[in-house]
Amino acid sequence: MKTAADTAVLPKVRERQTASRFKHLRSSRTLILMCVPAVVFFLIFAYLPMPGLYLAFIKYNYTDGIFKSPFVAFDNFRFLVMTGDLWRLTFNTIAYNLAFIVLGNILQIFVAIMLNEVRKKWFKKVSQTIMFLPHFISYVIVGLIAYNVLSYDYGLLNHILAAFGAEPVKTYSNPHIWPLIIIITFLWQSTGYGSIVYFAAIMGLDSEIVEASEIDGANAFQRIRYIVLPWLKPTFIILLLFSLGGVLRGNFGLFYNLVGANNTSLYATTDIIETYVFRSLMNNFNFSMGSAVSLYQSVFGFIVVVTANWLVKKASPENSLF
Amino acid sequence: MEEAVRSGIRSDPSSVAVRTLGYGVIGLFAICCLLPFLLVLGTSFTTEGAVQKHGFNLWPRELSVFAYKIVFENPSQIIGAYVVTIGITLVGTAVGLFLVAMTGYSLQRPDFKYRNGISFFIYFTTLFSGGIVPFYLLVTQYLSLKDNYLAVLLPGLMSPFLIIMMKSFVRSIPHAITESAKIDGAGDFTIFLKLILPMTTPALATIGLFIALGYWNEWYNAMLFLSPDVKYRPLQLFLYNVITSADFIRNSSASSNVPLKDVPLETMKMATAVVATGPVILFYPFVQRYFIKGITVGAVKG
Secondary structure, eight states: OOOHHHHHHHHHHHHHHHHHHHHHHHHTHHHHHHHHHHHHHHIIIIITTGGGGGGGGBOOOTTTHHHHSOBOTTHHHHHHHHTTHHHHHHHHHHHHHHHHHHHHHHHHHHHHHHHHHOOOHHHHHHHHHHHHGGGGSOHHHHHHHHHHHHOTTTOHHHHHHHHTTOOOOOGGGOGGGHHHHHHHHHHHHHHHHHHHHHHHHHHTSOHHHHHHHHHTTOOHHHHIIIIIHHHHHHHHHHHHHHHHHTTTOOOHHHHHHHHOTTOGGGHHHHOOHHHHHHHHHHTSOOHHHHHHHHHHHHHHHHHHHHHHHHHHHHHOGGGOOO | OOSOOSSGGGGSHHHHHHHHHHHHHHHHHHHHHHHHHHHHHHHHTBOHHHHHHHOSOSSOSSBOOHHHHHHHHSTHHHHHHHHHHHHHHHHHHHHHHHHHHHHHHHHHOTTOTTHHHHHHHHHHHHHOOOOHHHHHHIIIIISOOTTOTHHHHGGGSOOHHHHHHHHHHHHTSOHHHHHHHHHTTOOHHHIIIIIIHHHTHHHHHHHHHHHHHHHHTOOHHHHHHOOTTOSSOOHHHHHHHHHHOHHHHHHHHHHTTOOGGGSOHHHHHHHHHHHHHHHHHHHHHHHHHHHHHHHHHHHSOO
16 A cells, blocks of 8 residues: 555655666767777677577578568478487587597696606797697698698608508598597697696796795605696686587688598598588588588587586686676 | 806806707707798708709709799789788788777776676687587678678688686776866766876787787688689688699799799799798787787786
8 A cells, every 4th residue: 555655755766766877878879989990790690590490490492582481490400310410419519529528628727737847948939839829820720731641642641651661551541540630630729729728827836835845855746746747637627618618619710721621431430510501501501400410509508608607616616607 | 158157056066057058959949940931941942853853942952033033923812812811910910909909908907896797798609619610600600791802801810819808907007097087077978098008008018919910810700601603812811722722833834934844833832922921020029029018917817
């Protein structure tokens, strides 16, 4: 039951609230304007395509366009499951990413620790510069370099094999060796770059602790084992969980340039979600199938990220994303 | 011994062993990172015949600049590619850097009421995306940017990662500076332009280099949106075409009056790669420290 006094007060309160909201808007007017370009940018390039995932539920054809093409509900997904494509793509994408994450981090930590042991300044500088170099070239060049090594007729690999009297390898038609090739190329490209974070973390290690351990008689191996490695553990866990969030996101540039655009004989071991979606768009014009895979990837990936973030929150609350 | 041994501890057998291991491992890995580049360089300076006989080699067995001759016989293509890439990189980096800096600064202002909302709006795009098919339809059909350089330039202007990096850089500037300038009657945009930008030069250099590298190595959007009708294509896409397409080889054979069977196919690919990346590799040692700074800052959450 409202009293007369209440009803008299209410509009005033409301007025005051609107006034304060309006004041907020006015006082941060410039800051809002400064954010407008970014908001518009992400709205167009990131949010506008999202409703386009509706393509996954229709049988898209160019003449009818998006809105007149027949609605088929989950048929596209059913097809992907039945052909086994979805399973293969998921398996390849996740397996490669796990290999990249685990081997990558181990190697990065190893390189960072070794770099820290190097005393000569010039040696450190020069080797660091060279180790980052592979990360600064485009995937097109990476693909060319791989071709240089692997080409059947002229590749370095087969020439080395021939020198030892071994049989040449037909790399570009043999799917079984590709996981190895792709993983080695990835490690070649990213280890130097990825070790920066670990190296920076080692730099932050208190030298007094190190010296104290030496006075206590720890040898160099014990110093690495009992001081440096535990010191890197939090960084390692955070980076690991972050990259786990992207476990369904494949590295298109790497796979496409290494394997080639239409090398069907290698799909079994080299086809990942990104390359499949790309082909559905550029080669078979099967937009609906490509969108179905994308939608599956986005939804499933979202769940993975939220889970990974929940784990980060447990491990170290200040590093969690949300 | 390059530095006085601080104590006997540094020269015990285990330290010597670990240090030797360090030099060995780092040296070996650095060589592994460098060799493939030398392989491309070496092959580009050799004769096609030597490649067919001995394969790709680090050291040219038969020195020749024939491949480069063919590449420069018809230089308009590669010069055009350079001009397009440099143009896109300059414009994109200037505009993108300004926008990233402006957004990053606003979103780091503690007195900005909507900063968390807008930050999440931007950050969410890394968690969920429409995928490439709708993106392709958007750019080609709704924005009508097919065969337009803008289709390569626009999508690379900003990224959540760079905005977060800028926020981390701005965080090291005391908010008191902004506050005192506000008391003096300066507007937010003036503060950003006159005070913050000059104070964050290292950050701007870092972020600018990240954007520039992205544009320089960009081939994906170019491949999606620029059809063969576009005469001058960005450098990396041009290189991709040289490596993968037979048409290109036929064209260069025709334009340089070299019979098709004598076009030095393999060495020409390598020579084009050297011409396309050489300048960047020479430029890179001078700017790599900025990248290191960026990664170290970016590793901390924004």
